[in-house]
Amino acid sequence: MEQDKMSIRAAVFDGNPEGTLTVEALQLDEPHHGEVRIRVRAAGVCGSDRHVLDGEWQVPLPAIMGHEAAGVVEAIGPGVRSLDIGDHVVIAWHQACQRCAECTGGKPWACTRAKSNDSLLPDGTTRWHDVDGPAYPYLAVGAMSEAIVVPEFAAIPIDRRVPFDVASLIGCSVGTGYGAVVNNARVVAGESAVVIGAGGVGLSIVAALKLAGASPIIAVDVTAQKLESALEAGATHAVLGGESLAAEVSDLTSGGADVAFEAIGRTQTMSQLPSLIRPGGRAVFVGLPPEGQPLEIDGLQLAYEGKTLIGSNYGGLVPARDFPRIATAYLAGLLPLDDLISTRISIDQVNEAFEAMRLGKRTRSVIVFDDDAAGTTERDR
Numbered sequence: 001m002e003q004d005k006m007s008i009r010a011a012v013f014d015g016n017p018e019g020t021l022t023v024e025a026l027q028l029d030e031p032h033h034g035e036v037r038i039r040v041r042a043a044g045v046c047g048s049d050r051h052v053l054d055g056e057w058q059v060p061l062p063a064i065m066g067h068e069a070a071g072v073v074e075a076i077g078p079g080v081r082s083l084d085i086g087d088h089v090v091i092a093w094h095q096a097c098q099r100c101a102e103c104t105g106g107k108p109w110a111c112t113r114a115k116s117n118d119s120l121l122p123d124g125t126t127r128w129h130d131v132d133g134p135a136y137p138y139l140a141v142g143a144m145s146e147a148i149v150v151p152e153f154a155a156i157p158i159d160r161r162v163p164f165d166v167a168s169l170i171g172c173s174v175g176t177g178y179g180a181v182v183n184n185a186r187v188v189a190g191e192s193a194v195v196i197g198a199g200g201v202g203l204s205i206v207a208a209l210k211l212a213g214a215s216p217i218i219a220v221d222v223t224a225q226k227l228e229s230a231l232e233a234g235a236t237h238a239v240l241g242g243e244s245l246a247a248e249v250s251d252l253t254s255g256g257a258d259v260a261f262e263a264i265g266r267t268q269t270m271s272q273l274p275s276l277i278r279p280g281g282r283a284v285f286v287g288l289p290p291e292g293q294p295l296e297i298d299g300l301q302l303a304y305e306g307k308t309l310i311g312s313n314y315g316g317l318v319p320a321r322d323f324p325r326i327a328t329a330y331l332a333g334l335l336p337l338d339d340l341i342s343t344r345i346s347i348d349q350v351n352e353a354f355e356a357m358r359l360g361k362r363t364r365s366v367i368v369f370d371d372d373a374a375g376t377t378e379r380d381r
């Protein structure tokens with residue numbers, strides 16, 4: 001008979017002011033009704049985890065960090081009908097209630113009943129314990145662990161030809177970037193675009209803009225290395241951020257971009273965003289700032305020039321619809337997602353990955369739990 005608990009190594013944050021994680025063994029319960037256990041094969045290191053480690057957002061502690069995961073279904077709880085053991089899945093971190101007006105109206109990302117925001121499963125509990133009591137998987141995923149338990153509906157089956165490291169990114173940065181372009185901004189071919197911040201999320205926006213046929217695509221960052229990556233991902237122009245940015249974008253787009261994206265989470269660049277778009281343009285806010293920091297926006301210019309400000313949460317995704325679409329575009333060679341991964345690491349190197357992110361040094365670090373989770377497999381082209 002299977003044990004009702006298992007010991008799992010995971011990267012845990014205890015709230016220390018240095019923002020460091022320790023990799024330790026915790027107890028993980030068996031999946032309850034409607035839940036599945038996933039053997040995690042790859043987990044991305046996202047800017048949102050960094051906000052938590054740097055004390056910018058508060059979460060329940062101790063926290064198993066990470067929310068960008070792909071893996072294999074390893075155990076299924078009672079009542080699970082849509083998944084089989086061995087399925088390859090990508091995990092959705094916004095675990096909506098499935099029943100409210102927003103959920104049934106196709107906007108699950110707007111569900112206010114999602115307990116995942118509080119690091120809890122839909123029944124308000126967690127399957128994790130350390131010696132002192134419950135532990136909390138960040139966004140109810142806790143991806144930086146050898147195995148996790150999630151609700152059935154949060155594990156989205158994915159084509160087996162997508163390598164696990166690429167698949168993990170679909171669960172956050174790539175899904176967010178694709179959704180911001182396709183669902184939130186609804187970019188059409190021939191529109192001009194600017195993206196501030198070329199990290200994991202910004203590069204995913206750039207790649208999705210290319211897929212949508214936007215041109216020019218202007219990428220903005222403060223490091224030359226990120227700008228190079230942006231050109232590889234599909235940007236037509238790369239610009240170092242600074243005070244003359246609005247003038248440079250205006251020159252390149254004859255008066256302002258049709259659509260602008262902020263993908264850093266800095267209030268200064270968020271406040272600057274409306275000045276980069278032409279009258280009637282759209283400014284899309286994807287980066288998430290620290291709690292309690294208001295923006296400064298020129299209200300007269302905003303109203304008079306009829307600009308639209310769009311808040312983007314999880315790219316307006318419907319995961320069960322959009323994750324397979326992203327995988328299809330990748331397999332068809334239309335989204336260069338392999339190139340977004342700069343560094344593959346073991347879970348024991350997770351602190352180095354966050355340090356590199358703070359220094360603006362890597363595009364995306366991905367934790368791989370075994371060697372064959374990494375790399376490119378056969379594609380359609």
Ligand SMILES: NC(=O)c1ccc[n+]([C@@H]2O[C@H](COP(=O)([O-])OP(=O)(O)OC[C@H]3O[C@@H](n4cnc5c(N)ncnc54)[C@H](O)[C@@H]3O)[C@@H](O)[C@H]2O)c1
Nearest residue numbers: 047048197198199200201221241264265287288313314360
């Ligand atoms: N809205 C959502 O649903 C959602 C989902 C995922 C992540 N996010 C947020 O998106 C943001 C980016 O995440 P990420 O994983 O790409 O982080 P990241 O650290 O990989 O990328 C940030 C990038 O911004 C660049 N940068 C920093 N300061 C800059 C400046 N002044 N001007 C121009 N570029 C600058 C950095 O060099 C880096 O390339 C975070 O705030 C994260 O929380 C939002």
Ligand SMILES: [Zn+2]
Nearest residue numbers: 097100103111
């Ligand atoms: Zn709901």
Ligand SMILES: [Zn+2]
Nearest residue numbers: 046048172173
């Ligand atoms: Zn994320």
